[in-house]
Amino acid sequence: MSTPVPVPGRASSGGIAARARGLTKAYGSGETAVLALDAVDVDIARGRFTAVMGPSGSGKSTLMHCLAGLDTVSAGRVWIGDTEITGLRDRELTRLRRDRIGFMFQSFNLIPTLNALENITLPMDIAGRGPDAAWLDQVIDTLGLRNRLTHRPSELSGGQQQRVACARALASRPELIFADEPTGNLDSRAGLEVLGFLRDAVDNLGQTVVMVTHDPGAAAHSDLVLYLADGRIVDEREHPTAEAVLERMRLFAGGATRAAGPSLGTPLRGGDGTAVGEA
């Protein structure tokens, strides 16, 4: 009998929020084809904060998009909870994304003509579902948005806008939140705040978060870092510190990481608090 090979990401006692087997994504064809993901197996543990890191072009965003059903796969299978999403029709996939997944992007993606509260509840309004009032209250208070609810995005700072986007992602109490560089457009103080809220969402609200980032300091807020290189998960680390992540990133080809910008180096919880990224 062969010994089972451990799958990156591993389960928590809470089970699996998403998983992929043999996930392969190629762009283009023939000579110009790019293999963005190369037969990736991964388990995303429920109730945990998972960070995805790797050099530019390693496939981080593609992995996120395929796991979240935002992009089709070339081969392999993907599940959200127990639902296989590969093979779902567009309409079913749209409904699944709307009902079961929350998204945060680097560029906030708020509607400029709606105020903060309207932005937060928009996905539920579109779905024709009223929010759970007690949960929504808790999300708004956790994110410190109570006195900003009537403001439009242009009347909010970048950090406040991302907090609104975070509240929008949380409002329907999704099974899983995917965040693609959520701190990429924020100064380090606002970025730290947003990471703290994502951490709170996992620790205090029982949410599951998957975050793509370039920043070892941001990754240090997670429970587990998955390292991608050339479309494969090549390593993982539990309870990462910023130093350990930076060190691992240095091992990638050329030693170059895009961590040279302002780093969100001081985890609000755990880690050793040393600022990195300026190294």
Ligand SMILES: Nc1ncnc2c1ncn2[C@@H]1O[C@H](COP(=O)(O)OP(=O)(O)OP(=O)(O)O)[C@@H](O)[C@H]1O
């Ligand atoms: N729509 C597309 N068409 C063709 N190639 C693409 C497309 N999207 C991504 N790729 C290629 O797939 C590979 C993985 O891209 P991806 O955006 O997932 O990497 P990444 O790790 O998120 O990069 P970055 O850190 O720079 O955002 C890259 O080689 C990229 O050029």
